[in-house]
Amino acid sequence: MDAKTEPFHAVPAEVRPYLTELVRRTRAVCGSRLTGVVAVGSLALGDYRHGRSDIDVTVLVEGPPEAATLRALAHALDHRQLPCPAAGLELVVYAADFARVPSGEAGYLLDLNTGAQLPGRTAFDTAGGPSFWYVIDRSVAHQDGIALYGPPASQVIAAPRPTDLYTAIQASVREHSDGEGHLADNRVLNGCRSVVYCRTGRWFAKRDAAMQVATEEEDFRPLIEAAVRSFERPRAAALPLPSPQVRTFLGWVRALVDENAAAAGA
Known part of the structure; x- marks a missing residue:
């Protein structure tokens, strides 16, 4: 194993061969320009x-x-060319100089979505698209990214400024409130992650965040527990959730996020 590569035991066994080959191909294409490959999400x-x-x-x-x-x-x-064993691959390429500096921009050079359960996307231009996905992903990467190649993630990916991050979280909650193109369980669980970030300043896994919110917010507990049960099923077998309750929950999330964003100056 290359001296610059973190052991792949940090990722689940089901995806290690795929990620190993992804890194190999990325190194072959990018050559000496490659600075890092980081598992996020x-x-x-x-x-x-x-x-x-x-x-x-x-x-x-x-x-x-x-x-x-x-x-x-x-x-x-x-x-x-390289079959993805998961629902899909969402891969983003950044210039190393861009990633090292806090930013509220999308900033990517390549945004690739590919896989059996993902709509295909290959974009090289950020114009006209939302930036919040990328800002949140870089925040998660700085906090907990797994370096598959190169230095630790926190050394090569800067944490966004609080104002930029809260602006991104607000945009994420708005999109999930609209609901188009998102499974109901993901809408609820991403809402839980946003709430827990506001309360702790850290990103948690969806189910961990859901457990925290369900424990503290009794009125929403049945909906959150139903969302977790649905999330534990394959995408094609996701359970329906009551739309009025989802909207009410996300309205509450949005108000809490807005309050924290205002406090951060966003």
């Missing part, structure tokens, strides 16, 4: 669920590289 927070969760990866490159290199990387990691 549910892998980083210790709540990856095989058959339900995505594999979230952040790649850092010096340069930035030529457009042809980014296109070659997208091709090499496409599900049709």
Whole structure:
């Protein structure tokens, strides 16, 4: 194993061969420009669920590289070339200099979504798209990212400024409140994560956050427990949740997040 690579025992056994090959292909395409490969999302927070969760990866490159290199990387990691064993791969490439500095921008060079259960996406331009997903992911990466290649994540990915992060959380809650394109259980559990972040200043896995909120907010406990039961099933077998209760819960989440954002100056 390369001296710059953290042992892959930090990720679940079901995805180790895939991630090993992903790093190999990324190194082959990016060469000496590659600074780091970091597992984020549910892998980083210790709540990856095989058959339900995505594999979230952040790649850092010096340069930035030529457009042809980014296109070659997208091709090499496409599900049709490297089948993803999870619901899908969500991979984001940043310039290393960008990632080292706090930012509220999307800032990516490549945003790749590929997999059996994900709508395909290959984007090289951030114009017109939301930035909040990327800001939150970088916050999680700084806190708990797993370095699959390169230095520890906290050394190469800066934590966003509180004002930028709370602006991103507000945008996330608004999108989940609208509900379009999101499973009901994910809407509720992401709401729980936002609440717990506001209360603790740390990101927790969805089910851990749900347990905390269910314990403290008795009125919402049945809905949250139902969301957890649904989340523990495959995506195709997710359970329906009562829409009025989901909207009421997310309205409460939104008010709490707005209050904390105002206190942070967002």
